[in-house]
Amino acid sequence: MAAPRKLSMKQRYAALTRDLDWDLSYVDEDTAYPYTSFEGIKIHDWSKWEDPFRLTIDAYMKYQAEKDKRLYAVLDSFAQGQGHLQLTDPSYLNAMKLFLQGVTPLEYQAHRNFAYLARFLNGPGPRFAALCQSQDELRHAQTEIHTLSNYNKYYQGFHSWNHQHDRVWYLSVPKSYFDDAVTAGPFEFLIAIGFSFEYLLTNLLFVPFMSGASFNGDLPTMTFGFSAQSDESRHMTLGLEAIKFMLEQDPDNVPIVQAWIDKWFWRGYRLLALVSQMLDYMLPRKVMSWKEAFELYFEEQMLGGLFPDLAYYGITPPRHVEHAIAEKEVLSHQVYWTLYQFSFAAGFTTTVPSEDAQKWLAEQYPQTFEKLYKPLWDKASAVVDNGGRYFYQGLPQLCQVCQVPMLFTEPGDPTTICQRHTEFEGERYDFCSDGCQWIFEREPEKYVQAWLPVHQIYQGNCGGPTVPDVLAWYKLQPGDNGEIAGNVEQTAWEAWHATSSAEEQAPAPVAGN
Amino acid sequence: MAVRSIGEYKFPSRSRQELYGDDQLVHLWWKGNLWFCAAACFRAPKAMSWNDFVAGMVNPLFSCDPDFDAATTTFTWTVDDKPVSPAGDESLEALGVGHKSLITCVAA
Amino acid sequence: MTQSTRARQVGVDIQETEENRAVVEAIEADNADCAVRHMPGLVRITSPTRIVVNRESVEQRLGREWETHEFQLAIVSYFGHIAEWDDDQILIQWDH
Structure with missing residues (x-):
């Protein structure tokens, strides 16, 4: 019999991803992989790692190239077709600036x-999966920058995002979150990013965000979002495989993994506070409320689907999850109210929600919006009617862990801000919640x-003592x-849409870009 | 529980009091007034008098609330949950305000 | 918690495109208990049991050869566990 001409997917995966590995003879395993023991995770057999995608390098390259081709076709037609005029409203781009x-x-x-x-995981299966994800993430960074650079020709606020990520107060929230993850060991990182972020929470970020782009006339963002998200499914799989692998390898791993789930659920959930207001307030045309997204993507899929699956290993739903569920009625309102007061120091703009938007909010949040938040917006509107604009005259107290201003309220009491603190080595530290404490x-x-950021400003490390000094920095x-x-x-937007003359639709000069 | 790490893991606080010289960080919270989304954080001298604190920090912030009137709005105060009756020239330090203390007021 | 009273759904979100219409139709045909919801830009398919994608069903509707790897271009997100992904079939269900 002649050998089969084509290997099956399983055979190709075994041959190309696993069989190319070899046992080291010149150093022992601990020398080659020095970082996979200090966290206390015990792995007995690295070959038990599964990759359901059965991905091989040739298939990976082929499909990634195809994804990029599709994206760049859209970017070209956007640029050629004056796509920047198709948005529902320029304020939509605040969500993209934040992104x-x-x-x-x-x-x-x-x-x-x-x-x-x-490089540093012992098994060839997880090493290859990590290599693909590493390349995916670089592709995402590049395609996001490239996609949004098209708006930089016409709109404010796209010029210094990378610089701002390291400096601006609300951006210390995502930055410190990821710094926390990358300074952990490899297994904790897999639970933090691979599992808790990619599997547990990423749908709450990406799917509403892409649908928001689709709904608000932002074709290129929708396309890069979908392009990235198609990789994301693979990342979700890696996260789920990582946790199952750790749990199956040794029962001693279970309590360690549980503590990481508890920690990283809350870390990720606090980060998503920024997304909650984006859905409910920043999108001119709304897709779904934060509350609905949370119920759909987290309560139904994760608490209803995933955690019963993990219960088999003795894993329970994350600690403090009940606080997150209770907060879904108030979260986005509290966060946007904060951004409204502090947007003088932000890389985006805010405003009092329109009458229509408030009506939508009241429908989505019948128990809270009209009672708790509409009175605040009415009062802020009255300030505007009197020729003013309410900005907070000072700097806020920050949570030591999530770094969000301490704006969250007591569980069960949406009128009292939650204040927690603890003492460590003689110094007081403040927290927004039981989870962060x-x-x-x-x-x-x-x-x-x-x-x-607030403490750094007061230490004189952020350009100078006054608000203009800090904004310049x-x-x-x-x-x-x-x-x-x-x-x-x-005003530029109104001018573009008021005229039909091609000449006048040339980009408005944007200061300093 | 200590951090599990590949070596010794010991770093000083990045917000410790000595970084502020004779000053300290002070938090101010108008409890029950949601107009202010969060408590404020100030850098204030330990020796600052209560009057100077009210005139220089409390009133300028609270004046963002159109319903606030420095002349007529009265408060009861606590420092780190302990009731206080601050007098005019008493220093923050004498009132029991330490680094990152929380000064809370409730409108009477 | 809520999970004890609910069916344990699995689901997959697929980008709404010309080619993917065939994929969605194939899934609908092969999964009698699935529900389909159209959202801006994507199609969301859920099932109280499992979701199977059969290569042959997709090929019939596309009128050309289709390898299961191509599903990577269609999928936006999923929940459940990818229990099988071979030359002929992709299967999403919970393990335990």
């Missing part, structure tokens, strides 16, 4: 750490080092920040 400043640098960080895993008390040595330009109404972006 570019907050998320894109995390993609790059993920690229770096998965590259490290691709618990995380601190597990590893206080880690979080005492937090670079809290943030590289904020006029029009990047503050109020939407009357902003240069809004």
Whole structure:
């Protein structure tokens, strides 16, 4: 019999991904892979790692190239077809600015750490999966930058996102989250990013975000979002395989993994506070409320589907999850109310929600919006009617762990801000929630080092003592920040749409880009 | 529980009091007033008098609330949950305000 | 918790494109208990049991050869566990 001409997927995977590995003879395993023991995770057989995608390098390259081709075709037609005029409203781009400043640098960080895993995990299966993810994350960072650069020709606020990621107060939230993950060991990183972020929470970020782009006339973002998300399914699989692998290898791994799930659920959930307001407030045309997204993507899929599966191994739903569920009624309102007051120092703009938007919010949040938040917006509107604009005259208290201003309220009492603190080595530390306090008390040595933007400003490390000094150090330009109404972006938009002359539709000069 | 690490893991706090010289960080919270999304954080001299704190920090912040009137709005105060009755020239330190203390007020 | 009272759904989100219409139709045909919801830009398929994607069903509707790897271009997200992914079939269900 002649040999079969083509190997099956299983055979190809075994041949190309596993069989190319070899046993080291010149050093022992611990010398070659020095970082897979200090966390206490016990692995007895690395060959038990499964990759359901059965991915091989040739298939990986072929399909990634195809994804890029499709994306760049869309980018070309966007640029050729004056796509920037098709948005529902220029204020939509606030969500994209937040994404570019907050998320894109995390993609790059993920690229770096998965590259490290691709070198330092003992088994060839997980090393190859990490290598693919490392390349994916680099692709995501590049395609996000490239896609959104098309808007930089016409709109404010896209010029210094990378610089701002390292400096601006609300961006310390995503930055410190990822710094926490990449400074952990390889197994904790897999639970933090591979499992908790990619599997547990990523749908809450990406799917509503892409649907938001689709709904608001932003074709290129929708396309890069889908392009990235098609990789994301593979990343979710890696995360799920990672946790199952650890749990199956040794029963001693279970409590360690559980503590990481507890920690990283809450860390990720607090990070998503920024997404909650994006869905409910920043999108001019709404897709779904944060509450609905949370119920659909987290409560139904994860608490209803995933955790019963993990119960087999003795894993329980994350600690403090009940607080997250209770908060779904109030979260987005509290966060946007905060951004409204502090947008003088942000790389995006805010405004009082329109009458229609408030009506939608009241429908989505019948128990809370009209009772608790509409009165605040009415009062803020009255300030505007009197010729003013409410901005907070000061700097906020920050949570030592999540670094979000301490805006969250007591569980069960949406009118009282939650204040928690603890003492460590004679110093007081403040937290927004039981979840963040618990995380601190597990590893206080880690979080005492937090670079809290407010404290750094007061130490004189952020350009100078006055607000203009700090904004200059943030590289904020006029029009990047503050109020939407009357902003240069809004006036340029109105001018573009008021005229049909091709000449007048040329890009408006944007300061300093 | 200590951090599991590949070597010694010991770093100083990045917000420790000595980084602020004779000053300290002070938090101010108008409890029950959601107009302010969060408590404020100030850098204030330990020796600052209560009057100076009110005139220089409390009133400028609270004045963002159109319903606030420095002349008529009165408060009861606590420092780190302990009730206090601050007098005019008493220093923050004498009132029991330490680094990162929480000064809370409730409108009477 | 809520999970004890609910069917344990699995699901897959697929990008809404011309080619993927054949994939969605194939899934609908081969999974009698699935539900399909159209959202901006994507199609969300859920099932209270499992979701299977058969190569032959997709090929019939596409009118050309289709390898299961191509599903990577269609999938946006999923929940459940990818229990099988070979030359002929992709199967999403919970393990335990």
